[in-house]
Amino acid sequence: xxxxxxxxxxxxxxxxxxxxxxxxxxxxxxxxxxxxxxxxxxxxxxxxxxxxxxxxxxxxxxxxxxxxxxxxxxxxxxxxxxxxxxxxxxxxxxxxxxxxxxxxxxxxxxxxxxxxxxxxxxxxxxxxxxxxxxxxxxxxxxxxxxxxxxxxxxxxxxxxxxxxxxxxxxxxxxxxxxxxxxxxxxxxxxxxxxxxxxxxxxxxxxxxxxxxxxxxxxxxxxxxxxxxxxxxxxxxxxxxxxxxxxxxxxxxxxxxxxxxxxxxxxxxxxxxxxxxxxxxxxxxxxxxxxxxxxxxxxxxxxxxxxxxxxxxxxxxxxxxxxxxxxxxxxxxxxxxxxxxxxxxxxxxxxxxxxxxxxxxxxxxxxxxxxxxxxxxxxxxxxxxxxxxxxxxxxxxxxxxxxxxxxxxxxxxxxxxxxxxxxxxxxxxxxxxxxxxxxxxxx
Amino acid sequence: xxxxxxxxxxxxxxxxxxxxxxxxxxxxxxxxxxxxxxxxxxxxxxxxxxxxxxxxxxxxxxxxxxxxxxxxxxxxxxxxxxxxxxxxxxxxxxxxxxxxxxxxxxxxxxxxxxxxxxxxxxxxxxxxxxxxxxxxxxxxxxxxxxxxxxxxxxxxxxxx
Numbered sequence: 001x002x003x004x005x006x007x008x009x010x011x012x013x014x015x016x017x018x019x020x021x022x023x024x025x026x027x028x029x030x031x032x033x034x035x036x037x038x039x040x041x042x043x044x045x046x047x048x049x050x051x052x053x054x055x056x057x058x059x060x061x062x063x064x065x066x067x068x069x070x071x072x073x074x075x076x077x078x079x080x081x082x083x084x085x086x087x088x089x090x091x092x093x094x095x096x097x098x099x100x101x102x103x104x105x106x107x108x109x110x111x112x113x114x115x116x117x118x119x120x121x122x123x124x125x126x127x128x129x130x131x132x133x134x135x136x137x138x139x140x141x142x143x144x145x146x147x148x149x150x151x152x153x154x155x156x157x158x159x160x161x162x163x164x165x166x167x168x169x170x171x172x173x174x175x176x177x178x179x180x181x182x183x184x185x186x187x188x189x190x191x192x193x194x195x196x197x198x199x200x201x202x203x204x205x206x207x208x209x210x211x212x213x214x215x216x217x218x219x220x221x222x223x224x225x226x227x228x229x230x231x232x233x234x235x236x237x238x239x240x241x242x243x244x245x246x247x248x249x250x251x252x253x254x255x256x257x258x259x260x261x262x263x264x265x266x267x268x269x270x271x272x273x274x275x276x277x278x279x280x281x282x283x284x285x286x287x288x289x290x291x292x293x294x295x296x297x298x299x300x301x302x303x304x305x306x307x308x309x310x311x312x313x314x315x316x317x318x319x320x321x322x323x324x325x326x327x328x329x330x331x332x333x334x335x336x337x338x339x340x341x342x343x344x345x346x347x348x349x350x351x352x353x354x355x356x357x358x359x360x361x362x363x364x365x366x367x368x369x370x371x372x373x374x375x376x377x378x379x380x381x382x383x384x385x386x387x388x389x390x391x392x393x394x395x396x397x398x399x400x401x402x403x404x405x406x407x408x409x410x411x412x413x414x415x416x417x418x419x420x421x422x423x424x425x426x427x428x429x430x431x432x433x434x435x436x437x438x439x440x441x442x
Numbered sequence: 443x444x445x446x447x448x449x450x451x452x453x454x455x456x457x458x459x460x461x462x463x464x465x466x467x468x469x470x471x472x473x474x475x476x477x478x479x480x481x482x483x484x485x486x487x488x489x490x491x492x493x494x495x496x497x498x499x500x501x502x503x504x505x506x507x508x509x510x511x512x513x514x515x516x517x518x519x520x521x522x523x524x525x526x527x528x529x530x531x532x533x534x535x536x537x538x539x540x541x542x543x544x545x546x547x548x549x550x551x552x553x554x555x556x557x558x559x560x561x562x563x564x565x566x567x568x569x570x571x572x573x574x575x576x577x578x579x580x581x582x583x584x585x586x587x588x589x590x591x592x593x594x595x596x597x598x599x600x601x602x
Contacts, residue, residue, distance in 0.1 A: 304550045
């Protein structure tokens with residue numbers, strides 16, 4: 001089961017598109033400044049009842065101390081998924097480097113289900129090579145051997161690649177540990193920043209700083225751009241920014257609301273909100289032709305659009321029924337269908353990547369939670385126990401979602417699994433953080 | 443005592459009835475608004491400094507507050523706005539009406555609520571005879587909170 005994966009060169013097995021994108025993104029991280037210490041910290045507040053036990057044996061390496069602690073990154077990734085519990089290093093009877101060192105009985109006695117070993121080497125030109133193996137302790141078998149290469153600045157990415165591989169092999173779900181998030185950080189009402197960070201909060205960097213509010217960031221489906229609302233011109237307008245170059249374009253300049261940009265699945269259009277024709281309506285902007293097409297015609301508030309997976313419809317918030325509820329419009333026919341019927345406030349809809357769940361802000365007894373509604377049955381599950389929840393954004397593997405809430409008076413990000421079994425918080429050490437947008441796969 | 447049907451028909455009537463009555467939250471004029479389509483609004487001579495001092499001399503409120511989920515003007519707001527309208531008709535100047543919401547609920551929906559409130563103030567001034575091209579409405583939704591503890595201080599329109 002041998003395979004090689006390289007972030008720098010050509011691999012024997014991976015997707016060529018993915019390989020060309022990843023090095024570009026990594027070059028970007030080198031070019032723009034990033035702080036050495038993560039500003040977003042992770043506090044896990046809940047895990048599943050019976051997590052899978054895994055021992056992450058210290059990676060064998062005989063060189064000078066590495067600039068990153070790959071073991072810690074891998075363990076934190078798996079822990080953050082809520083589905084794993086790692087064996088503390090102090091409990092390990094040995095630190096196996098490869099199959100010859102693995103005594104299954106020792107690990108069975110610890111209650112370990114899986115064992116991960118790794119060996120790091122460095123080539124003459126300074127590249128790092130990590131060979132890792134996964135052992136199924138119960139079956140007493142090696143089930144994975146793989147190698148990943150990278151430069152010193154790519155050590156975190158190599159660790160996340162290990163986490164993704166192990167996670168997918170054991171759970172059957174594609175890992176999202178190599179993804180990123182964009183969010184807004186606010187310092188009172190005086191300073192606003194648009195931030196980019198790894199999904200674990202590391203390597204954050206500033207995309208935009210402003211004295212004026214920034215809102216509603218949205219990753220493009222190709223992961224290269226972000227659309228957002230900025231008040232820098234004196235009133236809200238929608239901008240698009242290329243992440244690698246920082247180049248910006250103002251896309252709207254209407255009086256009234258310009259808000260809630262949402263990319264179509266093929267990245268060619270933005271659904272957005274304008275009130276230029278008298279009240280907030282949904283429009284679609286064709287990015288190539290710069291033509292606006294009006295989608296809704298109703299005197300109520302229509303806002304917060306999000307595309308359906310096939311690109312043929314838009315779901316949105318509307319109070320045309322008196323209170324905010326979620327509706328869907330079919331673009332070709334203009335037909336409108338109401339989707340939510342439970343509760344007096346349902347807003348800010350997002351569809352899960354498998355199209356089976358509608359995630360939204362849902363008010364219960366005056367408290368705003370994040371809830372998921374099953375598209376087929378209509379059943380609603382409240383996912384969060386926090387209050388004043390808003391802005392849910394779903395990971396590209398559909399397993400977790402991140403949202404904004406308040407904790408001890410401060411704006412923080414938080415995450416919850418779609419089955420609500422796993423919860424963690426991401427407070428910032430500085431400002432209020434909010435409006436997370438989870439990246440696509442790169 | 444109004445019956446429910448009568449209340450609804452009043453709510454569906456023109457903006458004037460909606461503002462004057464005690465019915466639903468919607469104060470949006472279904473007829474296409476003319477104020478937002480024109481580009482420049484700076485028409486009259488800039489006498490803003492003179493008028494601010496007039497406001498201050500009269501001790502007029504320039505911040506108007508709203509109830510939860512409402513964009514209906516309260517009686518004290520209406521009283522102050524009548525006086526503002528008189529000043530603005532006597533000495534026209536550009537006015538910026540900034541609408542806000544409290545932090546409950548979603549951010550973009552709150553942008554729309556803030557706009558509703560700003561437009562409620564604008565529409566009232568227009569009814570009093572103020573030239574609509576001098577009135578600009580901007581919403582900040584919940585992006586510029588006045589208070590992190592008292593929701594009622596955030597549900598406001600600021601006149602500048």
